[in-house]
Amino acid sequence: MREVAIDRSAVTAAARAETADVPLLAAEGLSFHAGEKRLIEDVSLMIRPGRRTVIMGANGAGKSLLLRLLHGLIRPSEGTIVWRGGPFDRDARRAQAMVFQRPVMLRRSVLANLRFALKVRGVRGADRLAREREALERARLGDLAHSPSRVLSGGEQQRLAVARALACAPDVLFLDEPTSSLDPASTYAIEKLIMEAHSEGVTIVLVTHDVGQARRLGDDIIFMHGGHVAETGTAARVLDAPRSEAARAWLEGRLFLDPSRQKKV
């Protein structure tokens, strides 16, 4: 198991140095079928350590599904996920964390939500108490530590969800449209948390369809269309000069129907 330490950035930096040329996470020939429907089709990609990757695309393009496949919540129909050049095992699970579109709050206090996640991840004793304090501070929820988490506002809940995920000291943090139902102030707070985490060495994989957010947070962009990867590149390049018709249409606010993927009736 990975060494657990409060000074997370040092550990992750060390881990990254070790494996500088190996991608943190790689998908090879990933497909996901639900019955006749091919929801993800032959996706290959790499997530490099320390990068912020943004997955974009229209509704139904398969962004969230891809994120769940990468995080190992769903088993792919075909293809494999490679973690640090090896198999996706228990250690891989423990080195990852995820924040969902709608924060999943246990019916417990703010503090108990943090404690539950840390206990599950095997963090004990003084280390756990220190991480709880740190997470409360990070989420700016110190005053509400003993309040039921489900009476918090949507923004507070999502801050807690991000802090809870980060308390687990992940190498990579997955976020599925974490600000899609938040107001601008709450959105800003979440983005700030994400940037902080990144500066501490956490690799970020974020699904969003907010172009502004993609510009602010993204190093790289994976643009999905119809279950395929339509285009990849740096955020600035993809957003300013999209090469694929799908990305161009979406950025211009047009509906793009790929003629090659139309079902023949």
Place this chain on the structure above:
Amino acid sequence: MKRRTLLGFAATTLMVFGLNNIATAQDRFIVVQSTTSTQNSGLFEYILPMFQKKTGIEVRVVAVGTGQAIKNASNGDGDVLFVHAKPAEEKFVADRDGVERFDVMYNDFVIVGPPSDPAGVAGMDDVVSALKKIAEAKVPFASRGDDSGTHKAERRLWSAAGVDVSAASGDWYRETGSGMGATLNTGTGMGAYIMTDRATWISFGNKGDYRIAVQGDPIMFNQYGIILVNPEKHPNVKADLGQQFVDWVLSTEGQNAIRSYEIDGQQLFFPNATSAGDIQKAS
């Protein structure tokens, strides 16, 4: 905190559960399989404290129909059988389930009916003729129908009257399949004639305007017997304590206790243990 709560919960449960066992762990008690008629009349509540005071033995009465009482006892679930169905009791002894049968006491059966007396049997003392009249008039008759001592006695009377009640079952002959009290509740509700033991009738609280229509026929005699369950066949039987109870019931003291039980100034049971023949003369 969660774990502690669960543990506390489990501990409490075990404690309560354990207490149940401790409360019943004392061995100075016997189980008597008996009938609803003796229980509902209040006889046991009257005589058992006397026995317990004398011997320190607690008597736990399971009151069910005679058929079920005999079945339970033949499973070994009881130390003493105290019922009223002589042929079945003799079979119980013949099957080696019981040691020996003794007469204890008797009361009698009566037929109760509504005041309108639709079959015109009120005041009769010839039960066979009365049953014939009820059958001819096809007036409702509520039967226990539960293989109890009372039910068995009633079926014997019907066959003496030459009436095939099985054919009329569901028509005017109605089998409730339940205890004496439940049958009285049901029967009085449907305006039916009902055969019951006198003790249950006297102590029954829901008579309405019903009254005794037929009584006094010698063949309506209802004999109770007592049997120690055979410890050779059922090793768990508390033979010693059970025998003490049987002996006491048959003794002068027990027989006098039975005789002295009255409701509204009426004696309910008439002791007739053979060993107590001298007492009956004396009183």
Place this chain on the structure above:
Amino acid sequence: MDSFWAIFSEALALIVAGDADLIEIIGLSLRITLTAVAIACLIGLPLGAMVGAFRFPGRTVATVILNSLMGLPPVVVGLIVYLALSASGPFGPLSLLYTPTAMVIAQTILVTPIVAALTKQVVEDLHLEYSEQFASLGVGPLDRVSALLWDARYSLLTVALAGFGRAVAEVGAVIIVGGNINHVTRVMTTTIALETSKGNLQLALALGVVLLSIAIVVNAGVMALRASAVRSAYA
């Protein structure tokens, strides 16, 4: 309506008089029922939670069986327990027949499927909400079940209450295995049955009113607890 009010005043008189026998009978009823419900919860809560939270082959069959067992006729349960505990049955040597323990066993058998089936429903709904978060954290099966049970605790109070209702009102099974022995195994329901068979309908109904009052007090208490939990968003 005369007798209706007479029954109520008799019930009230019974409670006010605090008759020692009545107190004993109520105490035994509660002790047996609460013990049975507690054991049923110890078995039924984890069982129901496992069926609710895990996918496994035969899960549908398990659900159908649990749901069907909810409708077990008490008399049948009474007979089965009687045959098992009878001196000539497999557990005869334990001498448990005609004891409160036998009644607890019968009621536990009646109540456990109710607790398990209802728990399964509650936990399944909650698990739908939690499952991705649990998978993401890598929560193991044991932690998963205990966390779901803990978080559903206020809904599960209602489940325990349903079990309590079934057990406290049940007569068919306890009268067979308990024998309705005075001062030993006589409880509220068997007393009501006995008084009915003696034709003391008014007393029987008054006892019924007393039983109902106890059920109301227990239910109100649990509901108040749950309401306070709802206010703090724990339920």
